[in-house]
Amino acid sequence: xxxxxxxxxxxxxxxxxxxxxxxxxxxxxxxxxxxxxxxxxxxxxxxxxxxxxxxxxxxxxxxxxxxxxxxxxxxxxxxxxxxxxxxxxxxxxxxxxxx
Amino acid sequence: xxxxxxxxxxxxxxxxxxxxxxxxxxxxxxxxxxxxxxxxxxxxxxxxxxxxxxxxxxxxxxxxxxxxxxxxxxxxxxxxxxxxxxxxxxxx
Numbered sequence: 001x002x003x004x005x006x007x008x009x010x011x012x013x014x015x016x017x018x019x020x021x022x023x024x025x026x027x028x029x030x031x032x033x034x035x036x037x038x039x040x041x042x043x044x045x046x047x048x049x050x051x052x053x054x055x056x057x058x059x060x061x062x063x064x065x066x067x068x069x070x071x072x073x074x075x076x077x078x079x080x081x082x083x084x085x086x087x088x089x090x091x092x093x094x095x096x097x098x099x
Numbered sequence: 100x101x102x103x104x105x106x107x108x109x110x111x112x113x114x115x116x117x118x119x120x121x122x123x124x125x126x127x128x129x130x131x132x133x134x135x136x137x138x139x140x141x142x143x144x145x146x147x148x149x150x151x152x153x154x155x156x157x158x159x160x161x162x163x164x165x166x167x168x169x170x171x172x173x174x175x176x177x178x179x180x181x182x183x184x185x186x187x188x189x190x191x
Contacts, residue, residue, distance in 0.1 A: 005100055012148075016107050019141060023114040026121050026137055032129045035121075039133050043140045050107075050144045054151050057100075066159055067147065070166050074140055077170035081136055084177045089129055092183060 008056045015049030018042055031097035032089045036082050043078035047071060104152035108145045115141045132176050139169040 001009075022042020029035045051071040058064040118141075121134040143162045150158035 001100070008100070009103055012103065012107055015144070016110055019111055019114050019144065022137060023118050023141075026118055026134060032127065032133070035130060035133050039137050042137055047140055047144050050147060054147055057151060063156075063159070066163065070143060070147070070159070070163050073163070073166035074143060074169065077166065077173070078136075078140070080170060081173040084173060085129055085132065088177045088181055089127075092181070094127065094129070 004056055008053045011049050011053030011056065015046050015051075015053060018046030018049060022046055032094055033086060033096055036086055040078050040082050044075055047074050101152050104148045108148040108152070111141050111145045111148070115145075128176075128181055132173065132181075136169060136173060139165055139172070143169075 019042050022038050025038020025041070026035050029038055048071055051067050055064055055067050058067060115138055118134050118137050122131050125131060143165045146158045146162035146165065150156065150162070
């Protein structure tokens with residue numbers, strides 16, 4: 001394994017960890033708003049780190065650009081979805097969780 | 100490196116399977132939709148890892164389509180299928 005491979009592996013493992021954290025949060029958190037928080041971490045940081053890990057290995061500029069484009073699309077989707085669902089849940093009178 | 104890519108893709112698949120519990124359990128439609136969103140993102144991650152492992156460019160295009168559709172699904176859900184109480188129309 002070269003240095004690039006090690007860097008890639010570290011980034012990929014970090015990304016997988018964020019996906020695990022996102023799934024755990026989605027399963028364990030008490031209401032829609034807190035689950036939204038878990039989901040966006042997995043979306044933005046988890047996929048971001050996985051894309052970064054694969055970006056290190058990319059052979060062509062076009063391939064790297066496509067990876068970045070995918071990540072940007074998921075970022076855009078994640079941000080708008082989080083906003084829409086949180087707003088929709090508030091409008092439908094879903095209570096915010098209080099201990 | 101191929102083993103690493105494939106095992107991470109498998110790990111993401113297990114995450115996806117665990118997230119299925121939230122889809123079954125609910126309790127509200129929004130919770131199920133959030134789980135579906137997470138599935139979408141996880142699938143994008145898995146496809147990118149598989150594309151790298153098998154050196155298959157087509158899978159990256161599939162991931163791109165998944166990323167595009169994720170936003171559309173959620174917007175369609177919020178605007179069209181999420182039941183809204185009819186009595187509260189004063190706030191928007």
